[in-house]
Amino acid sequence: MRISPPPTSSQRQVPSLSTARLKPVASSAEQSSCCQGKTACCAATANAESEAGKMQAASQRFQWRVEGMDCAACARKVETAVRQLSEAKQVQVVFSSEKLVVDADSDIRKQVERVVNNAGYRLHSNTRPAVSTHTWRDYLPLFVLTAMMLCSWAVRAFSPIAGQVAFILTTLVGLWPIARQAFKSIKTGSPFSIETLMTVAALGALFIGATAEAAMVLLLFMLGEHLEGYAAQRARSGVSALMALKPDTATRLQNGLRETVPAESLRPGDIIEIAAGGRLPADGTLNDDIASFDESALTGESVPVVHRQHDVVPAGSTSVENRVTLTVVSRPGENAIDRILNLIEQAESRKAPVERFIDRFSRVYTPLVILLALLTTLLPPLLFAAPWQEWIYKGLTLLLIGCPCALVISTPAAITSALAAGARFGALIKGGAALEQLGTVRHIAFDKTGTLTLGKPSIVHTEICAEISENELLRLAATVEQGATHPLAQAIVAAAQQQQLVLPEALNQRVIPGKGIQAQINGEDYFLCAPDAAPGGVLTPQHSAAITAQETAGRTLILVVALTSHQLLGYFALQDTLRQDARDAIARLESMGIRGTMLTGDNPRAAAAIAQETGLEFQAGLLPADKVAAVARLREQGTIAMVGDGINDAPAMKAATTGIAMGNGTDVALETADAAITHSNLSALPDMIRLARAAHNNIRQNITLALGLKGIFLVTSLLGITGLWMAVLADSGATALVTLNALRLLRQRAR
Template identity: 45%
Template sequence: MDQAAGKLRYRIGGMDCAACVTKIENAVGRLPGVETVGVSLGAGTMTVTGETFHGAAVERQVRALGYAIAPADASAKVEAAPDHAHDHDHYQDHGHDHSHGGHGAAIDGPWWKTRKAVLTLLSAAALVVAYAVGLVMPDLAPWAFFIAMAVGLVPVAQRAVVAAMTGTPFSIETLMTIAAVGAVFIGATEEAAMVVLLFLVGELLEGVAAGRARASIRGLADLVPKTALLEAGGTTTEVPAETLAVGAIILVRPGDRIPADGVIVDGQSAINEAPVTGESVPRNRGPGEPVFAGTINTDAVLRVRVTAAAADNTIARVIRLVEEAQESKAPTERFIDRFSRYYTPAVLLVGALVAVVPPLIFGAEWSEWIYRGLAILLIGCPCALVISTPAAIAAGLSAGARRGLLLKGGAVLETLRRVTRVALDKTGTLTEGRPRVTDIVAIGRSEADVLSLAAALETGSSHPLAVAILERAAADRVPVPPAAAARALAGKGVAGKVGGVEVFLASPDAAGERVPLEPGLLARIAALNDAGKTVSVLVANDTVAGLIAMRDEPRPDAAEGLARLHEAGIRTIMLTGDNERTARAVGSGLGIDEIRAGLLPEDKQRIVGELMADGQVVAKVGDGINDAPALAAADIGIAMGGGTDVALETADAAVLHGRVTDIAGMIELSRATMGNIWQNITVALGLKAVFLVTTILGITGLWPAILADTGATVLVTLNAMRLLAWQPRQ
């Protein structure tokens, strides 16, 4: 039996507007065993879930509607249809058979090779021939135009019948068929043929626009090179990038794109991360630091250890998250869907009343008012209205993803604009997540000597404070001599001999047990502590040689990011497990509105709940496991780049490259997207209202009606695609 259980994903070809989504969801949702169906116009995908359903039946149902369908990946292919494998081969070997009824298209390929394009050209050619026949033999003109109309209308009518039988009786194809056939009955065959051609041209334009929107996110996949230089057995071999296994060592030359997520093993270079994160300035990376697939190595040869297979690298995850997000509908989109279910039957009713009431009650001419009623059917086509929201949502999600802002669905994108309070973790969110040396106070020696002695003791240690001292020594290019008998003293510090000098680096309390600390020095230590800094005292030959202060410093853009949130009318609150003094030292310098410190994970979750109960719309931003409960509890959870997998999985959104300004950027993107949606709805309904009045008054007829419908749909789609060029404010 060809059965599948659980969840299957498919690629769908030939969709051009949101009405296509509705038809497919209705048709597949009626199949036995299918529980949920999610179709994304923007991604060109469909996800089907259920306990037990027939994969072949799903594919047959979609093909019957006139769309192409293929499993999203090889595993789905085997799982979905083990007894139907020859059909999948058929997809690959005979692309022209992907669809039926002229509506479908090859899932990938240029638009001019689609059956939709071929049908449009045939219809246009038939209309030209009809005009020629009309010039030569005027008596045959009505029949010639009837045949020209049939060339385009028969496939459209077939799709209307299939859609009606599978749960969508009031489709655009139904309205088109009624209008064209009605025009023939009142003798307007020439107009009927022209209207069918204009309809097909409009569909083709919609398909091209939708295809461009889809390509914008799939184009991310092209950032990853197809081949990689694999090191094995002392030799370097060029292999397909998709075959790289976790743990493999690859060589990346200057100017090459990095073919996989990994960690640098050897070499140091500036990495251009703009293609993946939108970060405009290349970042220096060295041994032990992560690199992403698709980024560009600019300076030197790197050896990189692969940390993720091709299917799980950063770009693959971004594409997967965005495509899944596009399958979930925003509240506005769901409302428009519900509205259109009543809207289309209402249009049919209004068209019928316009056609029948004036002749019956007022004795008007039947042919004239039937003509106007048919024009109203075309004006009433809901395509432009229905696509107004998903087109903008898809473009907004894609624009965000290309700039390092991942949002898991239209509902998230829509809710962000209403955020009134942003709650931020401190460590790793507002700060870089690792301490840095901020102050070196030398006493009787130079600062370079103090740093050199401290670095000598810390060489080889992986403690965060030791790493901070070693990084500062490397940055200042001070010599780091070898230390003899270096040892850690539990709970106190480290000691050893450097160049014949007994050196001890310890906390102020531990240093005070060995040598007396003068009041002035204690006051200096207290001032540094008040600034949220951790102070280590360097003792050389039983004399205080200096102080080294360290702190987890705010991210370079933290103050600007918070200022932009305040400009947007959003209040901020810091929720941290760190101590009150450190939290206030960092928060007050950044302009945080409220600071809550010394919190456990459950405290953060409780505070978020209290804010929401108080009527606030809360976005929680964090990067660690301890943030996961609060991220899940908030209206919107945002994970910072470089955070734990738990935070990324729990969150509704993610900032890939960890810039605080990108939190404000997400909210700006949400507001821009919702503004675009309302522009689209205004255009769609406004044009319909104008042409409804002019049609009833007899000013416009069938041709302007179909132009108004297809024109509005194309305008709405193109307006939505403007969002693809969206840039966060710098």
């Protein structure tokens, strides 16, 4: 009989990541054609469309690009301002891509634009991040303030009184834009902003006669703002680089004519042409017979990928050698690059526990420091008759230390950098929470088929039992199997095609239920079957012993029998082969102290063969519920990740501490997972965990830097060792340090 191995998740055709996400709803015309004769299906579709229509009518989503944000604290100010609008149901600012997203029941674009402008930021309808084009005008205020400071010192050298006036004038010039921004922040619900603290500190310094220090504080603050802006630009560079992979225009072929059109105007079914060295503006299926594409920017794979006709090629890939044509399969905003960007943006809303704690702590930290500054200013003079000027000065210094910018940005800067770095080598992590969990993983459970293995059988051994060559045996078998849809039959035909064998015509091809397939070639009848369906007397004891040894190794056998001569010509041993990178990935995980276990629904013999090659422990013959139970038992021993690709793996992935989907997996697995390996390369798995651990260390370093510097200057300020200048450096300097430290994660590469 034809061999029918236990069904597994990978023996069905599954979409790649480039087509699995965000599937578009079919048009009404398409639904009409596909639903003919399927009333129940159409009714369900109509009901779903009706509900979707009601939801769309009830809620609208608006998006803008926010200009002027230098740090995560700026993003919080914008969110706070927009949330004051009662019509805004949900507000999110994605700092990495400078995007503001607002959900509302009605069109509130004008109101949003008004409150954001009032908060001191600018909105643009084009959400694509702007290319940074700094000019000397951007630095003009800094240059002017520096020049005024130098002039003030020069004037004071000749006349102290005139110097005081010059410093007061310098302070007022530098304070004006900061005070204006502080007023806007207070009006829009952010009273404890750095601008507010700076304004109070500068005015207080003027009040007690510390005019030179007041001016210097503003100069240092302005310098720190420019450093923060530079660091923020570097932090966004990973996301901007992804967006730059997608060209703005495309060459569309229509009615035999070429026309250059905006990439956003492409629709599924359009034919596009890509020149050698050109990038794909959308996901498309290849129309040419064969072509090579550089997908390194998306997957980290340095070797060009060879695609054949009808293969899906993701947007952002580069045609290596030839001019090619493709048929667009993705809608605007739904190609491979857009999906990666959406995951990164969604990830920012899924904050890690440590990030949520820092958020809550920073909201309490600033008011507490302000209270401490007020008590420092009032209590010593009132209770101990201490000099007012000295303690007002110390109180003003504490005010500047109270700014939480460095603390607030310490965690999201590291997480954003890590997510962008992971996307470069094909590791998509869905947020800070998933990143934090990945860093703690000590055990990984693997699905077998489609995860550790390629998910499709191939010929691993050929045995000749008669006077016939190996190529001739393969040619006969492929001829008999030609046109069959069984995975084993397709493996034999694929092997013949790879050898470029010419297949003759087969006559009287027929499937014999429960036994195998038979056909006539050049007047001779041939029969392909499993060992237990072989005709009587064909197998000798030696044949049976050799076949049993192959089956014990977990292989599936297909016999080729010549019925006319009643002779066994030979047989093929087929097996779902291990991925090339699986052994190396598992060895690297073991070197990192991570254990591995294989959980599979396949039979124990096939599982044992793969386990022997990889060195993994295994549990075989598991149903989806059994996998969940096995993961639950392993989770009792510590944090565990589950790596899978099929629908039957989704429950186990959900039961694990962290679920990781292979990029060629099913929609359910990809949606359930906390992370995904886009190009289904297992070597990205240890890289992903190494990145998560590096991000953990980076976050700890950032928090230590932010709180440590503030703690040191808090003590030294109370002792009178440091003053206003150092307090500003403690804030702006710490913010720049933690941001630059987080940017080191962008250098993480696949090994």
